[in-house]
Amino acid sequence: MKRLAAMIATTAALAASAQEAPFAIAIHGGSGTITRASLTTEREAAYRAVLAESLEAGRRILEGGGSAVDAVVAAVKVMEDSPLFNAGRGAVFTSEGANELDASIMDGRGRRAGAVAGVTTVRNPVEAARAVMDKSRHVLLAGRGAEAFAKEQGLALVEPKYFWTRERWDQLQRAKERDRQPLDHDAPRAAPAKSSSLAEDTKLGTVGAVALDKAGHLAAATSTGGITNKRFGRVGDSPLVGAGTWADDASVAVSATGTGEMFIRAAAAHEIAALVKHKGLAPRAAADEALAQVKALGGRGGVIVMDAKGEAVFAFTTEGMYRGLAKGPARPEIAIFRD
Numbered sequence: 571m572k573r574l575a576a577m578i579a580t581t582a583a584l585a586a587s588a589q590e591a592p593f594a595i596a597i598h599g600g601s602g603t604i605t606r607a608s609l610t611t612e613r614e615a616a617y618r619a620v621l622a623e624s625l626e627a628g629r630r631i632l633e634g635g636g637s638a639v640d641a642v643v644a645a646v647k648v649m650e651d652s653p654l655f656n657a658g659r660g661a662v663f664t665s666e667g668a669n670e671l672d673a674s675i676m677d678g679r680g681r682r683a684g685a686v687a688g689v690t691t692v693r694n695p696v697e698a699a700r701a702v703m704d705k706s707r708h709v710l711l712a713g714r715g716a717e718a719f720a721k722e723q724g725l726a727l728v729e730p731k732y733f734w735t736r737e738r739w740d741q742l743q744r745a746k747e748r749d750r751q752p753l754d755h756d757a758p759r760a761a762p763a764k765s766s767s768l769a770e771d772t773k774l775g776t777v778g779a780v781a782l783d784k785a786g787h788l789a790a791a792t793s794t795g796g797i798t799n800k801r802f803g804r805v806g807d808s809p810l811v812g813a814g815t816w817a818d819d820a821s822v823a824v825s826a827t828g829t830g831e832m833f834i835r836a837a838a839a840h841e842i843a844a845l846v847k848h849k850g851l852a853p854r855a856a857a858d859e860a861l862a863q864v865k866a867l868g869g870r871g872g873v874i875v876m877d878a879k880g881e882a883v884f885a886f887t888t889e890g891m892y893r894g895l896a897k898g899p900a901r902p903e904i905a906i907f908r909d
Contacts, residue, residue: 593898594896594897595895596781597625597777597778598776598827598884599621601828601872601891602888603889603890605890621893621894624777625645625895625904628645629896635783638678638789638817641783643696646696650693651694653737657776657795658695660737661733661738663738668690668730669734670795671794672685672689673793673808677817678787679819682703684710685810686699686702688712688713691727691730693727693728694726705723706719712805745798776792780824780875780882788876790823790824796830797830806831808826812840814826821846821877822842826839828871828872839860854885857875857883858885880897889907891906
């Protein structure tokens with residue numbers, strides 16, 4: 571009887587410990603010229619609603635004891651399915667008038683990773699990246715090869731027209747007229763203040779998530795349509811492990827957004843983890859240092875970082891970044907502007 575009682579007590583203690591184990595998820599929806607003057611009340615509410623839905627999708631998984639990998643996939647899928655963000659449904663157009671999508675994911679337990687680049691028919695690229703990580707011997711698949719693999723795995727495929735939106739098409743035409751490649755959230759020059767048109771305020775962006783689960787594992791995922799008016803075949807930092815995405819239980823999880831070429835050259839996501847792991851910097855200091863390197867190369871943008879305790883950092887060099895945090899039972903936090 572005493573042995574049985576001890577076993578019951580031990581089981582109860584373990585269950586209580588699991589219940590109390592920290593868990594958290596942080597998300598971003600891109601960075602850029604995001605100011606109160608450039609968003610209507612209705613448009614701001616729409617962004618906040620999708621960010622809240624994304625956070626809840628990931629938080630619900632973590633609260634139930636699910637993995638950080640499952641949580642970041644669930645959170646990113648919500649934003650991929652929304653035309654408000656430059657990922658999935660709201661992807662920007664290349665100079666050729668097509669939508670080419672990229673995504674990556676990394677599991678902090680063992681540093682497994684998967685990514686896809688230049689896909690045009692995969693509804694949720696983050697799912698394809700997850701499949702590459704879990705179901706293949708590779709890390710990155712691109713173009714038709716990635717799409718064929720997604721089909722083999724039974725993932726949802728769509729016609730390319732699924733990604734077409736009037737707002738993004740008009741954004742491409744304006745970019746062509748000015749011969750520019752704007753960031754996700756850069757408002758066009760001479761844009762009317764408080765415009766109600768998405769085509770005019772163009773506050774859309776790359777998405778990402780980082781999470782810590784109750785088992786103490788970290789994960790990160792990033793998904794994007796790239797930059798408006800990019801050359802066809804261009805690949806930025808989002809699907810590149812170490813540039814736009816990184817996760818290691820021994821340091822931090824990172825998802826980035828911004829001028830991809832400079833994030834690649836700075837190996838920004840890995841740089842943050844390395845500064846934490848090998849130099850002993852706090853995540854905030856590491857994020858600021860990496861972004862300073864990106865800025866020195868002529869780039870700008872932001873990162874979300876989560877450490878092994880579930881503490882999140884949001885760092886960006888732009889006027890704003892769509893972002894949110896859900897930690898344990900605490901009330902979720904959502905922010906858009908710098909102040």
